[in-house]
Amino acid sequence: MRKIQGLSRPGAVVVIRTSLSAAERAVKRGPTDAGAWERLGRLRLRIDPTITLNRLPISKQQMVEIAKSLSFDSEVLIMDEPTSALTESEIDELFSVIHTLRDRGVAIIYISHRLEELKHIVDRISIFRDGRHVSTDDYAAITMEEIVNRMAHLRHFEK
Secondary structure, three states, rough: OOOOOOOOHHHHHHHOOHHHEEEHHHOOOHHHOOOHHHHHHEEEEEEEEOOOHHOOOOOHHHHHHHHHHOOOOOOEEEEEEOOOOOHHHHHHHHHHHHHHHOOOOOEEEEEEEOHHHHHHHEEEEEEEEOOOEEEEEHHHHHHHHHHHHHHOOOOOOOO
């Protein structure tokens, strides 16, 4: 995880990655960091911040990364394929955290090829193909067929 510079508030955007070395730095402060307990509690996570991160499953490591972002008062999170290594129950836990963050006013950019996940967490969808913006729509106003067509360029669409 890293701060993106050049914004009006330092640390306003945090990129979430599953990088162990970055995540370990979030937890290694151990029991002296009372804020770690508070950040994990805000997300309703039962993770002991004194445990070395490499002893946690990947899903918990991701949750620690998200909690760490709260210490920067992040307004936007970018999650790139966050469920790729998670089980169904871990995905449910991640979605619960995403809903908690959304309810707190955090904007989440969620990058995924798993279209079935969208219905659980998405308000708006932006489709990119070959690095170019194709469309942005309210999720409720677009069908799965239209999403797939726009992603795969099965029919000409420009918006």
